Amino acid sequence: MPELFADIDLSIMDVTDDLARYDVIIIGGAIAGGAAALLLRREAPSLSVLIVEKRAAFDAKVGEATTEMSAMFLTRRLGLWQHLERNHLPKEGLRYWSSNDQVTGHENASETGPFYRSLVPSFQLRRDVLDEHVLKLACDAGAQLLRPARVKDVDVQPFDTGLTVTQTVEGVEKTRQVRCRWLIDASGRSCFLGKHLKLIDWNDEHPIASIWCRWDGVRHIDDIAALEAPPLAAGNIGSRRLATNHYVGHGYWVWVIPLGNGQTSIGIVFDKRIHALHESRERLHAYTTFLKSIPSLAQLIGGATPDVGDLRALSRVAYLTRQYMGEGWALVGDAAAFIDPYYSPGLDHVGFSVDATVQIILAQTAASPPDAGSTAVFAKQMREHNATFDRSYRWFFRCVYRDKYQLMGEHDLISASFLIDTALYYIFLVVPAYRFAKRFVNEPVLGPKPAYPSYMLLAFMKWRLRRIADLRRRTGEAGLRNDGRRIKAFYDLGLAPLRMAGRGAKLWIRAEIDAVRLRLKLWFGRRQAATGNPSIDAPMDAPVVQT
Known part of the structure; x- marks a missing residue:
């Protein structure tokens, strides 16, 4: 395995001039922001793009499985085939395990999942590695980067937004004023711009919560089948481990996702009307006890150890925005909305929202100076963009997740x-x-x-x-x-x-x-x-x- 960060040198760009102006400023440099910057610079090299990223280095956030469409966005739209093949694992579809009092392990649990290996590419991701790589590609393509830096204030005006950015360089904090024609919020769950504009609402119709971390030493499900349950091994040709394995029960599901560094991500998502893990003061104990109460999961994690420092939780998960785009601003990815990690829709939403936003910005900035015709076209594109993504969230939630x-x-x-x-x-x-x-x-x-x-x-x-x-x-x-x-x-x-x-x-x-x-x-x-x-x-x- 190559050294994952050996070729990554994202030096801090020092903004020396106050009131510097850019065509596009992007808040957040992870996959949504990095992809937006990369596509803008590739398709319109004349556009000046600034990325403001608050983290000095990305952490291993959740978001570790693609779908077929988000995989297509990464491979064919961003051109990341080589990176994905070298640093991440293939994903072999979705697999479901259920239990009752008769179940003692995987061998007699009910199972639904792929029999053969998937013929359509998808991946199990290490998000910190992917985020760093895409951000580096964006910088290599000509985007400028402020890191670590935070946006402290924003003054949103039609196609002329001002931002106050605070950057830390060698322990010294510097404050700069920058302006842009377009501001893209890719800040993830921080929802910086959406909150500033008072557009973000919690989806309390979907009262779910989650707790998760990464584990070392999780057993290989295919080896368990081969050595301890030959009938189970004979019942499948493809790899069970490389699927996103779901262990489901009344009011909850558990994801088990293998990662390319040998760790395994395990998370519980539950309906708070049925389970109350989020109320436990002993979070690690409640989390591990819950997992071990599921016979099939107990087979996997017996002898494994959770990375305690990685234990994370969210007591509220689902939210949405009232508007995705306005005159000179846009929300993409998790900065706009999130429903549920079930079916891994997060990176789909990143791909759809980033690509659609980039296409509109490219069309709008190409019409310079704008005339009545181009203004009318943009207004129509913006209305359709907002309506389509709002409808997608509401219909998707009501017919799949509620x-x-x-x-x-x-x-x-x-x-x-x-x-x-x-x-x-x-x-x-x-x-x-x-x-x-x-x-x-x-x-x-x-x-x-x-x-x-x-x-x-x-x-x-x-x-x-x-x-x-x-x-x-x-x-x-x-x-x-x-x-x-x-x-x-x-x-x-x-x-x-x-x-x-x-x-x-x-x-x-x-x-x-x-x-x-x-x-x-x-x-x-x-x-x-x-x-x-x-x-x-x-x-x-x-x-x-x-x-």
Whole structure:
């Protein structure tokens, strides 16, 4: 393995003139800001670009798995194939594991995931390494960098924004005034500009929280299968470890992601209405105890050690902006919105928002001086940009994520949802991009108006699956299908999406048929209770809150 940072020398640029003016200033130099600067300088070398990055070095933040579309953004749009192949791991799709009282480990847990290796590229990332590399490419392309530096104040005016920037050089703080035609906020969850403009709202309809860290010494799931569970090994050809493995249960899911440096990222995401890990004062104990209570996970982390210094948590995760772009400013990536790490949508959002923003800025700055026609064109582009990304967030949340944690304890239901969600993602985004457009397309998930039928289908499906999951809990049959089942998924640009959609529909239909039996069971139970003969199948108690 090459020395990852041997060729990285991002020296601090000293702004010597007050009131320096740039075409574009970008707040934040991680993947969103670095990619925006790189694309702007590559496609319009005459534009002056300044990046203001607060960190002297990037840390190992979460964001370690791409999807097929974000991988296309990194490989074909940014040209990072060599970097990704040398410093990161390939990702082999998504895999799901469920448990109940019968499960003792991976061998008898219910499993859904790819049978063969994925034919569409995606990656497991070390975000600190990726962020440094893209930032270096942007600087090599001519972008200027202030690092470490912070924006202390901002005065947003149409195409003439002023910023007060504080830079630390050898322990001495220097304050400079800079102005720009375009200001891009790529500050991540800091949401610097969005908060300044009072555009950011918490999405309290989605009350999830998360806790995570990286581990050393996590066992290799494929070796466990080969040495301890030959039938499990025989049930798959591709690598299970290289998938993003999800361990799911009622109200939570756990990600397990291998990293190129030998560590493994393990994080819990949970619905705060069901679990209360975020309230524990002994965070590490609550985190590790929760993980070890899952039999399959206990197999992996027995003997492993968490990197205690890396333990992080968020008590609120989901938020959104009311507006992505205005006259001379734009929000990209996590600086604009975030829903949920489930399905790894964060880097998709980075790719879509950065590319769409860059295209609009290039068009607007090319019209100099602007005339009435170009002004009208920009106003229309801005309206469509804001509407498309706002619609994408709201539709995506409502039909994929809202109350989804209610059905995570049912293996067949969460598998049906995964298969149909993924099939539609392939049919309407991945396949058109790779087979027809043959380039990265910056239309976000469910953003275009023609996506409305897909939105309605997914929203109806999630509503029905949640109703069925609730019915199972009320009749005492929660989790009965979580052991001993194998459901195969495939990732390619041919018939795989249709096969996954068909399998998902089959699981859904079977669940609907079984729900008729459960409703009869519930009705007879109520009738027996009303006649003084209580049924042993009375509704379950409320879920136990785990700490």
